[in-house]
Amino acid sequence: MRLFTVGPVMMYPEILEKSGEQLPYFRTSEFSEMMLESESMVKELMGAAKDSKVAFLTASGTGAMEASVAGFFTSDDRLLVIVGGGFGKRFSEICDVRGIEHDDVVLPFGKRLDASDLEPFGGREYAGMLVNIDETSTGQLYDVRILSEFCRRKGMYLVVDAISSFLADPLDMDADGIDAVIVSSQKALSLAPGLSLVVMSRRIHDERLMKVDSHLYYLDLKHHLKDQERGQTPFTPAVGTLIELNRMLHMVCDMGLEAKIARTAELAAYFRKGAKEMGLRIPGYPLSNAVTPVLFDGDAYDVFEKLRNEHGITVTPSGGDLRGRLLRVGHIGNLSEEDYDALFEALRKVLPARS
Numbered sequence: 001m002r003l004f005t006v007g008p009v010m011m012y013p014e015i016l017e018k019s020g021e022q023l024p025y026f027r028t029s030e031f032s033e034m035m036l037e038s039e040s041m042v043k044e045l046m047g048a049a050k051d052s053k054v055a056f057l058t059a060s061g062t063g064a065m066e067a068s069v070a071g072f073f074t075s076d077d078r079l080l081v082i083v084g085g086g087f088g089k090r091f092s093e094i095c096d097v098r099g100i101e102h103d104d105v106v107l108p109f110g111k112r113l114d115a116s117d118l119e120p121f122g123g124r125e126y127a128g129m130l131v132n133i134d135e136t137s138t139g140q141l142y143d144v145r146i147l148s149e150f151c152r153r154k155g156m157y158l159v160v161d162a163i164s165s166f167l168a169d170p171l172d173m174d175a176d177g178i179d180a181v182i183v184s185s186q187k188a189l190s191l192a193p194g195l196s197l198v199v200m201s202r203r204i205h206d207e208r209l210m211k212v213d214s215h216l217y218y219l220d221l222k223h224h225l226k227d228q229e230r231g232q233t234p235f236t237p238a239v240g241t242l243i244e245l246n247r248m249l250h251m252v253c254d255m256g257l258e259a260k261i262a263r264t265a266e267l268a269a270y271f272r273k274g275a276k277e278m279g280l281r282i283p284g285y286p287l288s289n290a291v292t293p294v295l296f297d298g299d300a301y302d303v304f305e306k307l308r309n310e311h312g313i314t315v316t317p318s319g320g321d322l323r324g325r326l327l328r329v330g331h332i333g334n335l336s337e338e339d340y341d342a343l344f345e346a347l348r349k350v351l352p353a354r355s
């Protein structure tokens with residue numbers, strides 16, 4: 001089985017080895033120590049200040065998106081949401097459900113985000129901006145400096161969903177002026193799904209989280225942070241995935257964050273070069289290292305099915321309007337050049353002859 005998906009992804013043998021082990025009881029000092037250690041590794045990898053906070057949620061990434069919107073903002077606020085695809089739309093829908101007014105910066109498919117796209121919103125007041133820094137549905141990587149500059153100028157909090165971008169693209173909370181970052185286990189962390197993290201700056205924690213009533217129980221970030229002070233969680237967490245997370249964080253720290261990102265970039269470049277040589281079309285907007293979108297003329301889903309059924313290779317199909325037009329090839333997880341060579345070979349068999 002070869003997965004070029006964006007979660008779950010191919011897992012590393014060091015992690016798979018752990019998944020087979022008996023789970024321990026977790027209300028123990030050993031577990032707490034591990035959690036505190038994970039917290040400090042996460043902060044380091046994210047360029048987060050020492051006094052930032054990390055909440056570990058047993059929920060998929062969307063749970064952390066919802067917990068963040070509910071924890072930082074209320075129906076008295078107005079938000080600006082970057083909607084360049086399915087995940088931006090999700091933030092927008094979360095605002096709707098919470099009764100939070102919002103304006104959406106809508107980018108039609110193929111359009112790159114420029115500073116001028118924000119200009120029409122410059123005259124209005126917003127409490128914060130919500131953005132999926134890699135809009136995974138299209139693979140566009142937004143320029144965080146454009147967004148943080150806008151937020152800084154207007155005194156807005158910047159909340160970044162870096163779920164597919166973390167460990168694949170450079171991101172530095174402090175340097176990039178980000179107030180909260182959302183991460184999930186099944187993307188570049190290459191773990192089982194079901195665990196997500198919210199990293200918060202002291203500023204958004206003190207000025208927002210502590211003052212806002214989230215009207216949430218299970219996903220209340222305040223409660224999670226309170227317990228994380230002693231390395232615990234309010235409810236039974238995904239114990240096994242947290243143990244695997246600790247191991248993965250060690251692996252990334254040992255390798256070095258820059259080397260980890262560089263390796264992902266190298267795989268992305270390897271695929272993009274080969275894809276172009278084959279005559280595949282890749283959109284021109286800036287791309288995350290996590291995933292490469294490939295354009296088709298209506299047969300994208302058929303190619304996905306043939307690769308899967310005839311070659312045991314799974315790329316990432318697209319939904320909605322893009323179902324026939326776009327496949328996405330992932331570069332996160334335990335992949336190597338050899339895997340891409342196998343993909344190219346399969347693609348040559350599956351694709352109708354192209355001149």
Ligand SMILES: *Cc1c(COP(=O)(O)O)cnc(C)c1O
Nearest residue numbers: 060061062087132136161163164
């Ligand atoms: C994967 C992903 C999510 C989370 O999706 P879940 O299925 O809830 O884990 C959110 N945002 C982005 C940008 C993603 O890539």
